[in-house]
Amino acid sequence: MTCQLNSEQLIVLVSGGGPVGMTFALSLSTMMKTHAKIYVYEGRWYADGDGKMKWQGEEQSRNRRDQVVTLQDHVIHQLPTFIQVGLFANINERVWPTSRNIPIREVEDRLLVLAEPFVESGQIVLVPENLNEKSDRLLNGQFDVLIGSDGVGSFVRNYCKIDLHRAANEYACGVAYNIPIEVSSDEEPLHQALNCILTIGQTRYLVNSSTSRRGYLNVRLTSDEYNELQEHLKRNERNERVNLLNFDKYPNSPVWTIIRQGLDYFKIPHKFVFRVLPIEINVQHATSVVKEFEFPLNNDTKTTKKIPVCLAGDAAMAVHFWPGRGMNSGMKAAMALSRNIARLFIQEDSSRIQIHKPLTYFDFLDYEDFMLRLRQREQHGRSLRITNNPIDESVLVANTFSNLNGSYEYYVGTLKEKLQSIRALLQNRPDWPHRHRLISDEEIQSASNRISANAVAQLSLANPWPTREMAGAEVLLEDYFPLEQKTWLPLPSTVTWIVPDHVQQSVARNKITTTDEPIPFIPIDYIVRPSDPIYAIWCTEIGGESFPVTPGYQIGQFPPDEGPQNIFDLNNQTKYFCYGKYAADHYFDEKAWFRAGFFVTPTRGITCALGFYFGTANDFPERDPMMITIEGSNETNPMIGSNWTLIYNGSSGLEIDPGRNSCGIEQHILNDKWFSTYRILVTKTRDESDGAQYSQFYFFGH
Numbered sequence: 100m101t102c103q104l105n106s107e108q109l110i111v112l113v114s115g116g117g118p119v120g121m122t123f124a125l126s127l128s129t130m131m132k133t134h135a136k137i138y139v140y141e142g143r144w145y146a147d148g149d150g151k152m153k154w155q156g157e158e159q160s161r162n163r164r165d166q167v168v169t170l171q172d173h174v175i176h177q178l179p180t181f182i183q184v185g186l187f188a189n190i191n192e193r194v195w196p197t198s199r200n201i202p203i204r205e206v207e208d209r210l211l212v213l214a215e216p217f218v219e220s221g222q223i224v225l226v227p228e229n230l231n232e233k234s235d236r237l238l239n240g241q242f243d244v245l246i247g248s249d250g251v252g253s254f255v256r257n258y259c260k261i262d263l264h265r266a267a268n269e270y271a272c273g274v275a276y277n278i279p280i281e282v283s284s285d286e287e288p289l290h291q292a293l294n295c296i297l298t299i300g301q302t303r304y305l306v307n308s309s310t311s312r313r314g315y316l317n318v319r320l321t322s323d324e325y326n327e328l329q330e331h332l333k334r335n336e337r338n339e340r341v342n343l344l345n346f347d348k349y350p351n352s353p354v355w356t357i358i359r360q361g362l363d364y365f366k367i368p369h370k371f372v373f374r375v376l377p378i379e380i381n382v383q384h385a386t387s388v389v390k391e392f393e394f395p396l397n398n399d400t401k402t403t404k405k406i407p408v409c410l411a412g413d414a415a416m417a418v419h420f421w422p423g424r425g426m427n428s429g430m431k432a433a434m435a436l437s438r439n440i441a442r443l444f445i446q447e448d449s450s451r452i453q454i455h456k457p458l459t460y461f462d463f464l465d466y467e468d469f470m471l472r473l474r475q476r477e478q479h480g481r482s483l484r485i486t487n488n489p490i491d492e493s494v495l496v497a498n499t500f501s502n503l504n505g506s507y508e509y510y511v512g513t514l515k516e517k518l519q520s521i522r523a524l525l526q527n528r529p530d531w532p533h534r535h536r537l538i539s540d541e542e543i544q545s546a547s548n549r550i551s552a553n554a555v556a557q558l559s560l561a562n563p564w565p566t567r568e569m570a571g572a573e574v575l576l577e578d579y580f581p582l583e584q585k586t587w588l589p590l591p592s593t594v595t596w597i598v599p600d601h602v603q604q605s606v607a608r609n610k611i612t613t614t615d616e617p618i619p620f621i622p623i624d625y626i627v628r629p630s631d632p633i634y635a636i637w638c639t640e641i642g643g644e645s646f647p648v649t650p651g652y653q654i655g656q657f658p659p660d661e662g663p664q665n666i667f668d669l670n671n672q673t674k675y676f677c678y679g680k681y682a683a684d685h686y687f688d689e690k691a692w693f694r695a696g697f698f699v700t701p702t703r704g705i706t707c708a709l710g711f712y713f714g715t716a717n718d719f720p721e722r723d724p725m726m727i728t729i730e731g732s733n734e735t736n737p738m739i740g741s742n743w744t745l746i747y748n749g750s751s752g753l754e755i756d757p758g759r760n761s762c763g764i765e766q767h768i769l770n771d772k773w774f775s776t777y778r779i780l781v782t783k784t785r786d787e788s789d790g791a792q793y794s795q796f797y798f799f800g801h
């Protein structure tokens with residue numbers, strides 16, 4: 100291999116701007132800065148009047164995707180920090196253990212917004228069209244590597260003649276629903292804890308949703324049911340809303356019956372269904388994810404240029420979505436590939452980025468190796484364990500026996516037992532996110548009461564999720580492309596927050612620095628150490644001076660052994676309790692405790708706060724903080740100064756009582772400012788009370 104050193108840019112073509120393509124582009128841009136120019140092609144984008152790229156939706160007669168995906172913590176933590184924060188700002192839903200749920204369209208929207216500064220700086224070029232054999236950039240060969248992140252039917256994989264191996268195939272459908280906030284009590288959806296138990300207890304239905312209200316009921320189908328569904332939907336107008344209340348159009352035929360039964364099992368009112376999508380599940384993979392391909396230049400087969408091609412995401416390997424690992428694996432692949440490329444050029448001492456060309460197959464051996472392991476883990480370790488047990492047999496047996504006398508009681512009993520054992524398994528897990536919401540026998544029983552004898556039999560006969568067999572060690576990105584890289588890969592240092600008009604919830608926007616200096620990665624960590632100086636205060640106005648609280652048992656005091664030092668001692672059995680009840684002879688107003696709290700000066704030095712969660716105290720839930728403010732200051736004596744900047748005013752994350760001595764939900768702070776001291780004030784407690792108390796305040800940031 101001849102290795103020519105020069106200062107040129109690396110030109111990267113990416114086909115597909117889905118979750119994997121955009122994660123790859125952002126991750127690579129962050130590391131390579133202006134040394135890489137990345138062209139991302141995506142056929143589902145359009146440029147609006149201002150030239151801004153957006154996803155096509157109903158206005159363009161396209162359907163956005165409705166599914167909710169579950170991203171694993173160990174994958175999220177490998178994403179550059181600004182992507183982590185940008186993806187999950189205002190979306191904080193833990194449904195399954197050690198993971199977070201997020202609607203796929205939020206992933207798509209937010210990644211596009213996060214790319215804006217890179218587009219402004221010219222590092223990323225977004226092209227709102229499909230890459231095809233006539234695309235100019237493909238024909239003129241002016242690129243150094245081609246990335247195929249264009250999904251299951253990958254154009255790149257086909258064009259570059261990379262073979263596909265299909266390991267298994269089966270059928271399903273996605274039933275999209277949206278339950279409004281205001282519904283009658285009998286239309287209220289089930290709690291997510293119950294959705295999980297009902298899902299894991301069998302393999303016919305899977306519900307994954309946001310806040311239980313918007314999501315997908317997935318139904319595994321036999322091939323007959325799938326064919327019936329496809330035939331039926333062919334007769335619908337394009338984008339026609341499915342109306343399950345219309346029995347003339349959607350009769351009680353086998354497939355519509357099994358869909359309606361699934362909705363009843365999860366207590367999803369039929370009228371809130373708006374789309375049903377047939378899904379062919381192909382567990383398949385490209386025989387190689389890296390190839391050197393002879394690209395014919397300008398359609399002339401005699402003039403060719405050899406350029407490496409890499410596949411990532413569903414284009415490289417498609418797994419069964421039941422265990423929810425497609426996007427997780429795709430994002431791992433995107434980060435692995437970007438780290439593989441970056442480390443070809445970034446000098447060991449991180450002092451310089453040196454581009455050398457041409458790239459060859461051998462430059463991507465680590466990536467190929469990583470993908471091989473990942474495929475073995477996901478396909479053999481997960482997907483094939485599902486497809487090895489198709490649904491057909493339980494359907495057949497249920498159809499034969501379910502209506503016989505005595506069978507019904509038997510099937511109801513076995514289904515209940517299965518669900519109870521899943522409940523025990525989940526509720527005993529230390530990482531079960533619904534510890535505060537125990538599921539009763541009645542709730543389990545009522546699921547079978549809502550469905551027909553035949554459906555009870557099917558669910559009773561269907562295997563529960565093979566969770567034990569699927570569990571075990573993950574293939575970790577950091578083992579192949581270690582985290583330590585972050586200490587020398589130049590990641591952006593400044594983060595600014597905006598609320599873009601076309602994304603409904605506020606999302607993060609990253610401003611990159613254009614300097615060529617390597618910027619050290621700053622990890623997220625706890626800000627306060629147990630011995631850091633902390634002062635109890637009360638009656639303190641936002642932006643005003645602080646009023647100290649002394650030890651004692653009177654209004655405006657804290658019991659001597661329940662002082663503020665307890666909240667950072669990493670022990671949830673101790674607490675900080677500040678009395679604040681109104682007393683007639685007291686000159687403070689009756690809401691004095693509303694503004695009780697503390698300020699702390701971390702010995703780490705100045706820090707940038709990004710989030711927190713509370714630990715509740717041992718008793719009196721009414722004293723739990725509900726609303727809080729967080730202010731930052733760089734005053735040398737914060738007790739007398741009033742130079743405070745408000746960085747958070749909102750929920751404590753304890754709206755749902757997690758129980759005593761338990762942790763609340765993590766809250767994010769949209770902040771890019773650095774401070775030496777933080778002041779936290781409780782502005783509302785759960786209920787009327789004689790003060791505010793909590794055991795821990797887990798406070799994290801850079």
Ligand SMILES: Cc1cc2nc3c(=O)[nH]c(=O)nc-3n(C[C@H](O)[C@H](O)[C@H](O)COP(=O)(O)OP(=O)(O)OC[C@H]3O[C@@H](n4cnc5c(N)ncnc54)[C@H](O)[C@@H]3O)c2cc1C
Nearest residue numbers: 115117119168169229230249250412413423424425426427
């Ligand atoms: C019902 C359901 C539930 C799921 N749940 C989960 C889950 O919980 N967890 C999980 O990890 N995964 C889940 N998945 C899988 C996950 O959605 C996919 O694995 C993931 O979307 C793959 O991302 P990708 O970017 O590789 O492909 P895609 O998301 O398919 O994106 C590919 C993009 O390429 C574009 N494209 C195609 N051809 C071209 C071309 N020629 N030029 C330019 N662009 C092109 C497409 O328009 C598309 O935007 C689920 C899937 C389904 C169907």
